[in-house]
Amino acid sequence: MARLHCLACDGVYGSVQADGAAYYHVCPSLSLGELQAAVDAGVVVLPDGETPAQAINRRVYVRADHRDENVTGPPPAPDQPSPIKAEGAGVEELIDEVAIDQTVTVDMQLVRNHLPPTV
Amino acid sequence: MIDQVPQRAIGTNIPAPLQWGDGPSYFFSGDDALLLTIVNSVAGVIVTFTGRFLNADDGRVAVVQQAFTPTSSRVASTIPIGFAVGWLLDWSVKVTTGSPTVGQVFAAVTLQRGMASSALELSTLSQGYITATQRLYGPNGPNRGLREGPGALRTIVGTNPAANTEILETVPAGAIWRLVSFHYQLVTDATVATRVSGLNIDDGANVSFMISAQSTHVASTTIDYSAFNCGAAGSASDNRYFVAIPGDLFLMPGWRIGTRTLNRQVGDDYAAPIYIVEEWMAP
Numbered sequence: 183m184a185r186l187h188c189l190a191c192d193g194v195y196g197s198v199q200a201d202g203a204a205y206y207h208v209c210p211s212l213s214l215g216e217l218q219a220a221v222d223a224g225v226v227v228l229p230d231g232e233t234p235a236q237a238i239n240r241r242v243y244v245r246a247d248h249r250d251e252n253v254t255g256p257p258p259a260p261d262q263p264s265p266i267k268a269e270g271a272g273v274e275e276l277i278d279e280v281a282i283d284q285t286v287t288v289d290m291q292l293v294r295n296h297l298p299p300t301v
Numbered sequence: 302m303i304d305q306v307p308q309r310a311i312g313t314n315i316p317a318p319l320q321w322g323d324g325p326s327y328f329f330s331g332d333d334a335l336l337l338t339i340v341n342s343v344a345g346v347i348v349t350f351t352g353r354f355l356n357a358d359d360g361r362v363a364v365v366q367q368a369f370t371p372t373s374s375r376v377a378s379t380i381p382i383g384f385a386v387g388w389l390l391d392w393s394v395k396v397t398t399g400s401p402t403v404g405q406v407f408a409a410v411t412l413q414r415g416m417a418s419s420a421l422e423l424s425t426l427s428q429g430y431i432t433a434t435q436r437l438y439g440p441n442g443p444n445r446g447l448r449e450g451p452g453a454l455r456t457i458v459g460t461n462p463a464a465n466t467e468i469l470e471t472v473p474a475g476a477i478w479r480l481v482s483f484h485y486q487l488v489t490d491a492t493v494a495t496r497v498s499g500l501n502i503d504d505g506a507n508v509s510f511m512i513s514a515q516s517t518h519v520a521s522t523t524i525d526y527s528a529f530n531c532g533a534a535g536s537a538s539d540n541r542y543f544v545a546i547p548g549d550l551f552l553m554p555g556w557r558i559g560t561r562t563l564n565r566q567v568g569d570d571y572a573a574p575i576y577i578v579e580e581w582m583a584p
Contacts, residue, residue: 192463195573199457202343203405204373207460208557210469215565242506252474252555253374264374 190247190271206251209270212243247271326355326391326440327412327426329384334416335426337394338379339371340407340475340584342453346371346399348408348431352392356385365389368397371406375475377584381416393438395431403430404453407582408437452479452581461573468571469559471505472552475584480550481577482529483558490568491521497563500528500544505555513563514542520566554583 183198191209199205212220217234220226220243228237237243249270257264339348350367371378394408409428413420427442430450437443459470468485472478487498499513516537518524528544535543552558560571 188460191460191466193460193466195460196458198344199455201405201453201455202345202373202399202401203455204342204344205457205459206471206473208469208471210460210462210467210559213465213467213565214561215465215567239508250471252471253376254474256372256374256376256378260370264372264376 185276186273187276188249188270188273190245190249194276206253206266207273208250208252209245209248211248212238212245214238217243249273326388328388329386331384331386332414333384333423334413334420335382335384335389336379336411336413336420336422337367337369337382338377338409338411339369340375340377340447340582341371341373341401342375342405342476342580342582343399343401344373346373346401346406347397348394348406349397350382350392350394350410353390354384355388355390357387358385362390365392375473375582375584379418381413381420383416389439391439393436395436396433399433401432402453403432403435403451404580404582406431407447407584410437410439410442447582447584448477452477452579454481455578455580457576457578459574459576462571464570465565465567466571467560467562467565468574469557470574470576472554472556474554475582476554477581477583478552478578479580480528480546480552480558481579482527483544483546483574483576484525484527485560485574486523486525486572487518487560487562488523488570488572489518489520490566490570492566492568493520494564494566495519496565496569498524498526498542499561500546501557501559501561502550502552503557503559504553505557510546510550511561512544512546514544516542518542552578 183196185196187194188207195205195207214234217238221234247270250267252267253264254267255265337350348369352365354363354365367382369380396406408431410426412423414423426439427437427444429437429443429445431437462468496518497513498518501508502510514526515534524540524542526542526544528546530546530548
């Protein structure tokens with residue numbers, strides 16, 4: 183299972199779940215803090231009198247290079263991946279990232295002398 | 302216009318009930334085919350069709366076997382299986398490589414005129430979820446819909462968002478979820494503020510559900526939040542907060558589950574959510 187870093191939203195995720203099903207990453211839309219920053223920077227202009235807190239419940243603000251890995255159809259050839267909705271800014275593979283659902287085996291024989299004595 | 306079943310001379314050693322096609326089998330005119338349709342969500346799965354075919358020309362019973370690797374993206378994969386003139390006596394379809402659970406591989410076997418993808422579908426012989434041990438079969442096999450019965454119970458580890466970003470998980474295309482539980486962790490920075498974390502559900506645009514956790518969240522604190530269907534909240538003193546969600550919270554493809562944080566600060570950081578869903582196919 184590859185650990186991937188989304189270059190659009192900086193999210194980190196595994197491409198395949200423990201049950202073998204693929205995980206389809208979708209970048210989150212802007213949070214309230216990000217929308218506030220976009221308004222402060224003049225990148226987003228809200229209607230007169232509307233606050234970011236109101237706006238975020240009325241519209242979805244999507245980052246311009248957002249990624250959506252949901253597939254749009256079958257693969258063009260058996261050895262090729264299915265086309266996805268939006269490549270966005272792309273991803274990079276994290277080689278040394280340890281998945282949080284990974285099982286790590288520990289040899290307790292080597293640990294025995296370091297355990298506190300039992301009563 | 303649909304052709305009538307042709308009247309043909311058949312082998313002399315065919316059992317009498319089958320000569321007229323009135324036995325518990327399927328007559329193939331030579332122009333008919335089976336279409337095997339698979340909707341699958343698990344990588345590496347191989348599905349195999351097997352059966353016995355009584356050839357009308359020579360009266361011999363042949364074994365039919367066809368292995369098939371469907372795509373794992375919940376998009377329907379199809380393969381036509383052609384037959385000579387004769388009777389398909391019995392057949393079954395099961396997973397022969399991989400170990401999906403019920404709800405992850407849906408199969409349908411239909412009869413059609415011709416082999417082309419645009420061929421006329423004539424009838425549905427059997428359909429339902431299959432595994433390595435649960436088969437479709439015929440004659441008289443099961444006919445179950447995509448949403449009949451329990452779905453696949455799945456644990457999903459979502460995206461670990463960047464700091465100062467909310468969690469947002471999206472139901473993938475081709476799936477329907479019933480959200481069983483949703484666990485996440487928030488680490489707050491040293492900025493003094495009283496945060497309130499909660500969950501939002503939307504359909505991709507319209508927020509239909511908002512609920513906050515049982516208590517507020519102060520600076521420099523790590524709190525685990527768990528959302529599930531429960532009648533009472535436990536103690537919040539151990540930094541494990543409860544978020545109430547309905548018992549039958551069904552989510553359609555493209556719907557989203559996310560956090561919404563009041564007074565969130567720049568250094569506040571959510572970890573990857575871990576959640577349990579019951580999943581059905583929705584191709």
